[in-house]
Amino acid sequence: MTRTEPGDRASATPWGAPWEPMVRALERRRPPLPRFRSPLRGPWLTSVLGAVLLAALPVVIVTGLLSYIAYGPQFGQAIPGDVGFLHLPWFDWPASPSWLYRLTQGLHVGLGLVLVPVVLAKLWSVAPKLFAWPPVRSPAEVLERLSLLLLVGGILFEIVTGLLNIQYDYVFGFSFYAAHYVGAWVFIGGFVAHVALKLPHMWRALRSRSLRAELRTSVADTRPEEPDPHGLVAPDPAPPTMSRRGLLAVVGGGSLLVAALTAGQTVGGPLRGLAFLLPRGRTTAAADGGPNDFPVNKTFVASGIDPGALDAWVLELTGGTVPVRLDRAALAALPGHTATLPIACVEGWSTVQVWTGVRLRDLAALAGVPAPASAVVRSLEQGAFAQATLTSGQVRHPDALLALAVNGAPLAPDHGFPARVIVPALPGVHNTKWVRSIEFRSA
Amino acid sequence: MRRLYGAGPGHLAALLLAFALAGYAASIVAGDPLWPWMAVWFVAVVVVHDGLLSPFAAVADAVLRFCLRWFPRRPARPTTVNYVRVPALGAALTFLMFWPGIVRQGEPVVRGQTGLDQGPFLGRWLLLVAAMIAVSALVYGVRRLTRRSAAGG
Numbered sequence: 001m002t003r004t005e006p007g008d009r010a011s012a013t014p015w016g017a018p019w020e021p022m023v024r025a026l027e028r029r030r031p032p033l034p035r036f037r038s039p040l041r042g043p044w045l046t047s048v049l050g051a052v053l054l055a056a057l058p059v060v061i062v063t064g065l066l067s068y069i070a071y072g073p074q075f076g077q078a079i080p081g082d083v084g085f086l087h088l089p090w091f092d093w094p095a096s097p098s099w100l101y102r103l104t105q106g107l108h109v110g111l112g113l114v115l116v117p118v119v120l121a122k123l124w125s126v127a128p129k130l131f132a133w134p135p136v137r138s139p140a141e142v143l144e145r146l147s148l149l150l151l152v153g154g155i156l157f158e159i160v161t162g163l164l165n166i167q168y169d170y171v172f173g174f175s176f177y178a179a180h181y182v183g184a185w186v187f188i189g190g191f192v193a194h195v196a197l198k199l200p201h202m203w204r205a206l207r208s209r210s211l212r213a214e215l216r217t218s219v220a221d222t223r224p225e226e227p228d229p230h231g232l233v234a235p236d237p238a239p240p241t242m243s244r245r246g247l248l249a250v251v252g253g254g255s256l257l258v259a260a261l262t263a264g265q266t267v268g269g270p271l272r273g274l275a276f277l278l279p280r281g282r283t284t285a286a287a288d289g290g291p292n293d294f295p296v297n298k299t300f301v302a303s304g305i306d307p308g309a310l311d312a313w314v315l316e317l318t319g320g321t322v323p324v325r326l327d328r329a330a331l332a333a334l335p336g337h338t339a340t341l342p343i344a345c346v347e348g349w350s351t352v353q354v355w356t357g358v359r360l361r362d363l364a365a366l367a368g369v370p371a372p373a374s375a376v377v378r379s380l381e382q383g384a385f386a387q388a389t390l391t392s393g394q395v396r397h398p399d400a401l402l403a404l405a406v407n408g409a410p411l412a413p414d415h416g417f418p419a420r421v422i423v424p425a426l427p428g429v430h431n432t433k434w435v436r437s438i439e440f441r442s443a
Numbered sequence: 444m445r446r447l448y449g450a451g452p453g454h455l456a457a458l459l460l461a462f463a464l465a466g467y468a469a470s471i472v473a474g475d476p477l478w479p480w481m482a483v484w485f486v487a488v489v490v491v492h493d494g495l496l497s498p499f500a501a502v503a504d505a506v507l508r509f510c511l512r513w514f515p516r517r518p519a520r521p522t523t524v525n526y527v528r529v530p531a532l533g534a535a536l537t538f539l540m541f542w543p544g545i546v547r548q549g550e551p552v553v554r555g556q557t558g559l560d561q562g563p564f565l566g567r568w569l570l571l572v573a574a575m576i577a578v579s580a581l582v583y584g585v586r587r588l589t590r591r592s593a594a595g596g
Contacts, residue, residue: 016446018446018447019447026584034501035499045569049476078481080471080472080475083471084467084470084471086467086468086471112493114541116536116540119535123492123497123499127497129494137449138448138450138456139447139448139449140448140449140450140455141449143455143458143459143462144454144458146458146462147458147461147462149486149489150461150462150465152492152493153485153488153489154485154487155487156488156492157484157485157488160484160488161484163540164543166548167541167543167544167549167553168543168553168556168557169543169548169549170555171543171548171549172480172484172551173480174475174476174477174478174481175475175477178471178472178481179472179481179484181471181474182469182471182481183481183485184465184467185465185468185471186464186468186485188460188462188464189460189462189463189464189465189468190465192457192460192461192463193457193458193460194538196453196457197454197457199510201448201482207565219521219522229584239521240521241508241521241522241524242522246525248461250528250529250532253529254532254533254536255565257536257537258536258540261537263539276563276567276569277537277544277564277568278539278541279542279553279556279557279561280542280543280557281528281558282557284558284559285494285558285560295557296556296557296558297557298554298556299554299555299556299557300556301555301563302554302556306464316568322539326483328527342547365446406580414558
């Protein structure tokens with residue numbers, strides 16, 4: 001042993017430390033622990049999987065944090081409300097390009113899902129360390145083991161809560177938004193520390209074998225890696241049943257399978273059906289291919305709105321000197337505008353449709369607030385997402401609409417009849433449906 | 444430092460920062476009455492993965508290799524096990540990821556949020572698993588035939 005590196009089991013043993021006899025005694029009392037015999041495990045394999053995660057996870061992290069900004073924390077409508085300094089630098093979420101949230105959130109969910117097989121393979125590759133004996137030999141190892149709980153607990157917690165949320169399964173009972181955001185920061189801390197401690201090992205291990213040569217090695221020629229100080233390489237390896245190439249193909253194949261089964265919910269169109277195990281692989285129960293046949297976020301029935309309330313529906317615009325009231329006929333008589341815009345939801349699914357309605361900025365002018373600083377849109381429904389505040393940039397964008405029609409037909413009740421907001425790049429749930437009033441604020 | 448702690452000061456600093464960040468992040472939900480549940484789930488996912496799913500997978504793989512070795516008239520080739528492993532992994536992965544739809548968990552919320560039921564998912568998943576098994580069996584059969592003809596030819 002010539003080098004002492006943190007994390008190298010053998011060299012981290014603090015010989016001469018006061019607890020050395022305890023560590024020695026523990027070593028002699030090794031209980032019957034599971035034996036790991038796969039000849040594929042080793043620092044090289046772990047590092048290849050680690051390198052993939054190191055490249056991809058930052059994308060998942062940043063797009064997730066961007067989603068928090070997109071929800072409009074400056075209006076108190078991002079969840080959790082107060083996150084101290086744990087956020088990206090504040091900025092107004094832009095309204096163009098219109099596909100921005102579709103891209104960032106599609107990446108967040110899509111890439112997060114595709115990485116699930118890689119995460120599982122990475123955990124499999126380091127499984128022997130879980131049963132290393134003695135479990136710890138120094139305070140450094142105690143801390144490092146605890147930090148692995150942040151790392152592994154963090155990533156698994158994010159995967160599990162995320163997977164349940166995109167399938168609307170709230171079996172956990174707590175707030176998904178709050179838990180997923182806090183879990184993310186717990187993971188980020190563990191992830192950064194892990195990378196800081198392991199990056200040199202990863203680099204060295206990656207250089208210990210050639211990926212190209214490994215991808216040409218058959219099962220018969222597969223040999224265990226050199227014995228390592230981390231305890232990843234099996235001391236008595238079993239004969240190989242799979243090459244490293246085969247294992248990487250299984251993991252990559254798993255990721256491809258997940259990609260094939262999930263991309264459709266974001267890409268939409270004819271590919272939507274490929275996401276046949278996800279709720280957003282379908283459009284509507286009728287699936288009639290009509291103008292309103294695209295995924296619904298919260299049905300009219302679930303909104304709890306009394307259908308009778310729609311008969312005498314009047315839109316109220318406030319913020320000017322006097323409130324302005326418009327019924328459906330009056331709205332339809334205003335200059336109209338048509339725009340092709342996506343609905344992109346936090347669950348990663350999206351759908352692009354052609355919307356027709358009145359520009360929000362025209363309504364602002366009509367209300368007597370031609371240059372609004374923000375606008376509060378309220379729905380007929382009650383509850384968590386029954387209102388949303390829009391930034392000045394979102395209200396003034398030429399494609400930001402109070403939509404009355406979609407694909408040339410009146411909005412269906414499930415899509416927000418008589419009128420809904422549709423703003424470019426706005427998180428789906430803030431495109432308020434069944435709009436009752438809009439308050440334009442001048443400051 | 445190294446004698447007592449077991450690593451350099453950078454090691455300690457990185458880990459203390461991670462714990463400080465975790466503690467600060469957790470304080471965001473300290474006022475949430477359900478924060479203990481979040482903590483329970485955080486630990487439970489690790490326990491379920493490390494203590495339940497991983498050992499189960501390891502034992503299942505050992506049983507599978509044992510069966511292939513001792514039950515066929517001639518012991519199977521070492522790589523034959525992969526024709527079972529791959530579809531089994533595919534089935535397990537898709538089941539774990541898309542579990543809520545397959546077992547119809549939380550259907551009332553799904554109905555309210557999407558207007559759709561969860562009826563089709565179990566059948567679709569079974570078809571997917573059947574397709575993975577069929578493809579694997581087909582590849583196995585073709586490989587065996589070509590190998591036999593190569594050996595016999």
